[in-house]
Amino acid sequence: MDLRQLAQDWEKFAKTDPLWAILINRERRGNKWRLEDFFKTGLDEVNGIMREVESMNLKIGHGRALDFGCGVGRLTRALANYFDEVSGVDISESMIRLAEKYNREIGKCRFYLNQRDDLRFFGDDTFDFVYSSITLQHMKPHYTTKYLNELLRIISPRGLLVFQLAEEQIGLKTLPNRSRMLAYKIRSRLMNRPIMEMHGIRKQSVISIISNDGGKTLKVERLPDQGPGWRSYRYFATK
Numbered sequence: 001m002d003l004r005q006l007a008q009d010w011e012k013f014a015k016t017d018p019l020w021a022i023l024i025n026r027e028r029r030g031n032k033w034r035l036e037d038f039f040k041t042g043l044d045e046v047n048g049i050m051r052e053v054e055s056m057n058l059k060i061g062h063g064r065a066l067d068f069g070c071g072v073g074r075l076t077r078a079l080a081n082y083f084d085e086v087s088g089v090d091i092s093e094s095m096i097r098l099a100e101k102y103n104r105e106i107g108k109c110r111f112y113l114n115q116r117d118d119l120r121f122f123g124d125d126t127f128d129f130v131y132s133s134i135t136l137q138h139m140k141p142h143y144t145t146k147y148l149n150e151l152l153r154i155i156s157p158r159g160l161l162v163f164q165l166a167e168e169q170i171g172l173k174t175l176p177n178r179s180r181m182l183a184y185k186i187r188s189r190l191m192n193r194p195i196m197e198m199h200g201i202r203k204q205s206v207i208s209i210i211s212n213d214g215g216k217t218l219k220v221e222r223l224p225d226q227g228p229g230w231r232s233y234r235y236f237a238t239k
């Protein structure tokens, strides 16, 4: 799926059931997420990460932060408790509009639409902290690689990049699984429903992408799987 199609699909999710598309939960399908519960999950996630950063004894600045693939600002809003200014970037215009609406009272958040495969409107060394969660796993790996290069470029020399990415377990690409995925895509397109693709990059390859770009992976931690056969990791990296 190319970026144009990706943007169109996320736009459809944003217009129909945005919170469910962001945090899939069978019981919350059909706009059943309570906003308060939804945003509480973001607060818990960011609080946990900030505790971890502190325990790593990293002296990061608390000026500017970026949330890449911000959706409606679930994590952007929580990051504003720790940073002076937080930017959220998303590929879907409706997600950005919702993020602005839900986070209006938090003056520190700014939201940007970006449908390019780079982040050229942010200069080098801009951010003290860059975060991305459950976003890079939903695009083709060559886009993920390009964005990782960009995210490393825009963190400051003493800044920290933290991101989640999935890894496909060997054996998942069996014929029945491929057929199921193909059937889901055909059915969705025929019914004019958006598709959420899932892609992984192996842990060792992610570490190589970071080091090929002159970065350093400080830590990788295993997260709960993103569904059967999809291992998930959180990476902590610096320039």
Ligand SMILES: C[S@@+](CC[C@H](N)C(=O)[O-])C[C@H]1O[C@@H](n2cnc3c(N)ncnc32)[C@H](O)[C@@H]1O
Residues within 6 Å of the ligand: 006, 010, 011, 021, 022, 023, 068, 069, 070, 071, 072, 073, 074, 075, 089, 090, 091, 092, 095, 114, 132, 133, 134, 135, 138, 139
């Ligand atoms: C599963 S949601 C996660 C949203 C947010 N990170 C959170 O955890 O609340 C994935 C988000 O990534 C956005 N997205 C997908 N591809 C993107 C891209 N290439 N650039 C920016 N945002 C993207 C989607 O529009 C969607 O809002």
